Amino acid sequence: MRTGAIGWVARQLGRACVDGVRAWYVATLAVTGLVSLLAGPIVLAAALFGPDESRPFSPGGPLILLVPMAPVALWALCWATGGGGRAVGAALFAPGALAVMATHLYGGAAPGDRSVSLWLAPSLVVLGLFGARWAATESRRVVERWSGRPVPVPYRRPAGEAGPWRRLRFGGWLTDPATWRDLAWALLTGLAVLFTAAIVLLTPVALEVFGRNGPFFPLFIVYGMGVWMFPFAVLWAAPPVLRIHEKSARALLGPSRRTELARQVSHLARTRADTIDAGAAELRRIERDLHDGAQARLVALGMLLTVAEQLKHDPEALGPLLAEARTSSVKALSELRDLVRGIHPPVLADRGLADAVQATALDLPLPVTFTGSLPGRAPAPVESAAYFAVSELLANTVKHAGASHVWIEIGHSDGLLRISVADDGRGGADPSRGTGLSGTERRLAAFDGVLAISSPSGGPTIVNMEIPCALSSPKTSSSSGTG
């Protein structure tokens, strides 16, 4: 019991410490971002309006020595919290921090010559912009890492697949509203941290000035106690700070409503075009199949019957002709049957997705384990898309995987139709190669469905599909078994 309690306390303490380090990281990131963003303007202002002579150690001078420590602390905290791009962060932020420190140490004079500073300032501004972008990306990353829910990246992408040069010509990220939101994020978080720090640090001074501390609490005692209490204060404040950080990151760093809508519109336009293309191609295929298949057979049948009519007084010749006519009609029927199966399989219409998939599984030249059921029918277009997606996957498995067993699982939960197809074949399936898988992906995309493939070389291959849809009618179609 006691060890359990100790374990519990240790776990809580560990968790609090982790939160504390995370909050500290977030705060450091914010301050560093702000400093590097302001470094350019500060140096520029010093060059234009600062005194000619440098005056070392202006008031409060030694404290500024802490500023270059911030990138170093950031580097260390990146390492401790699993943040990314440690060297990148430190390299982006160190010059700005050093420049700010130097300006301050010289009492507001430009670091180096005025002309040097005039050259220095623009590069610091550019560096600050990159720094803000990095800070935003890093914030998105850690929020996803800590909360498990990604913050969507809102940056505009030029139409089509474009390399970095294309993107530069496109106007780069300066015209992208998301860039300005990154800057706002760097400024706001930095100011929020500085403001909070100022309040905490200056409150005792204010109380002293207004005479509320009394004679027994000289400032050094208050600050001395503060230093001792500081770690506990950090642990106490960390969870709410992280909550606020996550919330504001989602609000400011995620896509704005407008970008989100624009993204959806472009997604819809693309999937609609794909759907129309696929529909047209399908119609062409059906037309061709009918033309070359059943139609041709019926023409032949008609000709045979014409000949038979002319031969009606010659029973000996008539027999084989009629037999041929019957064969022709049987072939036409069989071709029509195959065609219908390709357009909309009868079992799918009769029984719905689960049974149709099972029926397809039964026709495979492999043992298949089928599990799961659907408590109702999905909308017909979704059923059809899902059915053909599964058929395509199974056909691929038979053709390429060299598998000896296939597992199919089907189910519906949280408004998502989930189908998983797994095999013990040789793996190595890649949607970027071959048109089959990407075609399946596009088929599903029309319904906002997604396809996830895990297929390491050597197998096994697991494909998961999810399509958002509601099931209608409580008619149960369920089954399970091995076939």
Added chain:
Amino acid sequence: MRVVIAEDLFLLRDGLTRLLEANGMKVTAAVENGEQLLAAVAADRPDIAVVDVRLPPSFTDEGLRAALAARQAHPGLPVLVLSQFVEQLYARELLAGSTGGIGYLLKDRVLDGAQFIDAVRRVAQGGTAMDPEVITRLLTHNSSAGPVSTLSPRERQVLALMAEGRSNTAIAQQLVITERAIAKHTASIFVRLGLQPSDDDNRRVLAVLAYLNNA
């Protein structure tokens, strides 16, 4: 022999009636949907019901469900299910727990009158008639591994015909070999598949179908 037909297309219903009556059977009722089928079966007590899978009002598997319901209400009632397409899934459902008297054929088979009449007779006598296409697919499904893949081509031919529900005599005629040779093949197949041999044609067919369905 007394037959009840359930088929919604008038032309086909009429054609079936003629074909059956030309072969000395008596069509006591030719109905259009599942409900009427159940009523006709209850009233006429036919020797066999010939049922289309797709029937009004739902035009899905109404006929199949009606056929299964009729068999439940009248155990042992022979049912021959006709369809524009065949599915193993439906064949399984028809065969589940069956002791015979089940047929499942493509509508195309009606075109070959003699074969079709033979199938009707076989089912009415408690035998089985499975469409060759169902059997082909069953065998494909079983072909990649397991005992079926070890059979010789001739044995596979015999197995397919047996699974369709044919008697040794019929198989011998079709393959143009002696009945004794067929008996030898059959025995060998049963040993390979680990099935209990039986002299009764129908029991043998059901055992083979059950084996293929469960493998």
